[in-house]
Amino acid sequence: MAKVEDTQRSALERENPDDLRHYYYQMLLLRRFEERTSEMYVKAKIGGYCHLNLGEEATIVGLMAALTPDDYIFTNYREHGYIIARGVPPGPVMAELFGKETGVSGGRGGSMHLFDAKTHFMGGYAIVGGQVPLAVGAAYALKYQGKPGVVVAQMGDGTTNIGAFYESLNLAKLWNLPVLFFIVNNGYGMGTSVEMGSSEPDLWKKGASFRIHGERIDGTDVLAVRDACRRLRARAEQEGEPAILDVVSFRFRGHSVIDADRYRDPEFVRSGREKHDPVRNFAALLHDHDIVDDDWLKAMTDRVEKEVQEAIDFANASPDPRFEDMYVNMYATPVPNIPGPEDAIREVKINRGEL
Amino acid sequence: MAKVEDTQRSALERENPDDLRHYYYQMLLLRRFEERTSEMYVKAKIGGYCHLNLGEEATIVGLMAALTPDDYIFTNYREHGYIIARGVPPGPVMAELFGKETGVSGGRGGSMHLFDAKTHFMGGYAIVGGQVPLAVGAAYALKYQGKPGVVVAQMGDGTTNIGAFYESLNLAKLWNLPVLFFIVNNGYGMGTSVEMGSSEPDLWKKGASFRIHGERIDGTDVLAVRDACRRLRARAEQEGEPAILDVVSFRFRGHSVIDADRYRDPEFVRSGREKHDPVRNFAALLHDHDIVDDDWLKAMTDRVEKEVQEAIDFANASPDPRFEDMYVNMYATPVPNIPGPEDAIREVKINRGEL
Amino acid sequence: MPVITYRQALNDTLGEELARDPNVLLMGEEIGVFQGSYRITEGLLQEFGPKRVVDTPIAEEGFVGLAVGAAMLGLRPVVEIMTINFILVAIDQVVNHASKIHYMFGGQVRVPLVIRTPSGGTGQLAATHSQSFENWFAYCPGLKVVAPSTPYDAKGLLRAAIRDDDPVMFIESLALYDTKGEVPEDDDYTVPIGVAEVKRQGTDVTVVSYSRMTAVAMQVAQRLEGEGISVEVVDLRSLRPLDRPTIIASVKKTNRAVVIAEDWYSYGVTAEIAATIQDEAFDYLDAPVRRVAGLEVPLPYAKELSAASKPSANSLIYAIRKVLEGKKK
């Protein structure tokens, strides 16, 4: 991996400074959102499994900077940052983590299952690899309907060992579908290193059996990620050429909020967070080039702090889903002999000892 | 594909003529066995699905010539030839196709599920790709127990598009297992050509995403198949290096006995059978080199005719499985509350209107 | 009314729906060039071209998942799984994905997907090609599961399934493909999902069945009529939602019930029906509900064993006589 500074120094000249500042703002927002999410989990405001994007901010913001509104995104369960960077306000996202009716999935999905139809954020999925064929299918629909856009199939490094991934590669290339296989290579699937999981640890080469082009990119460099995504996105859209992007980043914490991360050497983790912090490095870069100054950085920190706090306040103030809505959205097309609100109420009452 | 004659001419000098004659005998036996099997199917002696090895005789005999008694073989449902070439007499094989108690699987398996523990023929399987992880597991056991030998995972070209195949490649290479992925590339999975199914139609390259070596070989050339298998087998056994062998042959008939093969151009099929007949070509080769003469060839034809007829006679004369044995081999370790012979008899009587 | 086969009814409906809605497309192994392993899609590639009739590689998990994703963007894929046995490699996409997406994401997206597949098996198809798994799908909230027994229902339910915005498992039967029945022409009828039908009125005993076993039940009912036994046949048609009221109403009338299905006995479809009847019609039952189903073995290949392990008309008659024992004429 090239140093962030090296690859970016020359490129910075050609950039719109507002864009750069916006990227920083987004990355900082994700950073702070996840830190506070972790706190909220410890406070039991959030339940279930909860996976954070800490360390992957540049990967996410770089990707989103390359996409157009026509594009669709399917991700795994580690997706808080993606939906926010795609443009969904932090409030409804936090509300979803809190399981509230105002959450992006009505409180029914939780941390692993965020969704936003308006921005084409097509969901977080929690069966490893499950989202990949879905994304290929969305690309299939775009092509079928002659619509512009591409589809991003986001996944982790560990996901590249499961059958669904390979079947998807074959279908995508066979049928020339506009899909980008976006591998967030944070080096681990839970406690399993890439080398323990994959006979080919250079994940960008995993398209070789399918005639699919692949590239590795530094996932802590927001501009490098953006540029690679733009390039491969254009090829996918214009030529129907799917591609693999192996985006290397550093997982700051354990696999999920409750993972104590005992299998990684603490010194490795400490130095990794030191060296590969995309947010701090980008701040330093912008500062060095006089694109931002201390005041601006401070103001951003305050702004983000406030926005995340407002998201938490919004989530806290939001109502829980109602028991009578237990069966709502069970089916899109109603048919006879399905349970309704009265059933829900009766069943819940029995369950709670109120009948 | 090089012509059979070209590759074999020089090699023939170094061969033991008895071996060559034996290969011919084996190929002819498979040919005749399958032709008669087809007849028996039409006569309703055989039921279910039935897939023939016609055109694949050199592929099978070449493979078996390279294996040792230590080795294990897992195949798909198109496996009559494999079990015979491995050394199981045609009688119990035909009896299995007839569903008789004397069949290699006691009449319980049928055409798609032949098995012979003694010769390490570990079964024909009928879920596409299902046998591949099993074979990798057998290789795992060999390595675990420090035993000699390799495992052959036989499959068809169409099978290389299913997830289980790719997961197997990864595990085999990751753990350095002595397994040979033996792809019988007859150009079609039912009516789907290799090009319609695989974005990488050069199937030997499908190990590229896994750092697995692959080769393509002419599957109508028994010696070429044998030599490649020997070489890759030795590497697998000695170095724990799995390999892919893409063995190209020509499917003489439809996918199964009942497939009218309407999707292939009759002229293509006719000329394919003409050009790529491994049995006839090998006979010509041996004859040209004075390794066999007309009398010997005639004698072989008679011998094989007789052996296959005897197999049919054996199958015909064999008893059907008994109804009371319906639940035999349900479990290897008996436990309470499972049905026994009395249950079987009662249930069958009810079913047949005798109670 | 014209009399056509079950196969023809399916083939016609697929063609009509392809013609009606450009977002409908067919997808599956061997449905195009090969014309369908069981000829259900015969001629459709020729008529509608490769954009609408899509031959897939052998990659069920991949293309079922692809169909789910495509449905999320507004296509209406009708996927053929060659036989239900092969759906096991794709079941994660059906159960962990298709069935959950609408609910789990708060209703923001729909999955108008149909998966057609034949279940069961009469020939000597052996252990891995003769299974019934519709009970597994019927178990899963978020799916709809239908299983027509006649050409008329096949057409009406397939139309309903294709036009429905939820994932529908459409269960067929190899042994029904060549059976015939009346199907109206020029009538855009649908058969409602979630509604059973009393296929034959009777007073002595209710037989509850679906798919091929309904055909068996109808034959048996006819045969027993000669003996003065009046059999009512309730054809479930849908396994999910399950039309409990229709079943219960029938049993309250006849006071006796036999449930028949081709699947394995324990934990099969008949268990749910019998459990439902004893719960909701307890005071009306004059005899225990009897269940008729397949023997619990991996289906053996040998001809006679194979035949004996699937329920027959005889098995049903035996059960009917048992529940009628002691009934005064």
Added chain:
Amino acid sequence: MPVITYRQALNDTLGEELARDPNVLLMGEEIGVFQGSYRITEGLLQEFGPKRVVDTPIAEEGFVGLAVGAAMLGLRPVVEIMTINFILVAIDQVVNHASKIHYMFGGQVRVPLVIRTPSGGTGQLAATHSQSFENWFAYCPGLKVVAPSTPYDAKGLLRAAIRDDDPVMFIESLALYDTKGEVPEDDDYTVPIGVAEVKRQGTDVTVVSYSRMTAVAMQVAQRLEGEGISVEVVDLRSLRPLDRPTIIASVKKTNRAVVIAEDWYSYGVTAEIAATIQDEAFDYLDAPVRRVAGLEVPLPYAKELSAASKPSANSLIYAIRKVLEGKKK
């Protein structure tokens, strides 16, 4: 007798069996370096090394199939599937392969394989991480399916499963891992597969349950004792083979039954048990068998909805009161 957790019982047993038989090996995701997602395999990699405790890639179909193949050659793999939800991607290897191989090949080869996996889910694990699929496996001839409810049974059944020559699905429960119970030391006991146990004697009503719901049933029984209601608890322990005689004997004594399971109601485990009881104890039943199970939704994440969709002690009490209605004291 020492009191240990269910987790400890499993961990001890795995260690003891590894020590006893060199052909036993553990395989699964995160069982070694990570020490087990739920710490069932904690310390075993350190003790037995990477040959015996094998961390796998995320490739369930591949490594389950690999384990089946290895078992065919004489190894005795004990595979951990992190939760039962993930077995859907590997189910073809379990159902179309492991369960058939011994029978289909005429008994020539054995598959001594154990698959351990927790089912159900109490937290807010949402739709794809809270399911129960043991009914699916219990449906399949050729498999054995066990689901212990106590540390004692966990140990005894795991031992039996590992020493059994057939594929055994060993169903655990996240919510039971921290529960405690007596387990004898230095006693190489096994709990027989296929045999239920009356965990508590009672006279008014039989509750049939397994795994975590047995723990719930035991609490409820205790609680209702104070009200003068005597509950008999039949713990199935094995779902396949199913010990029908023990269930029926109990119901013939109490004349009333409630069946509880954590899975979805329709087509779930409770259906088979209720159907069995009405069939075999019809004349003994004073009320319909009632079934208590999960609500039929893809489990919603929101805390209260999530909790309300799984059966509770209250649900069981309600059902018991219902079946006791009209019973004279």
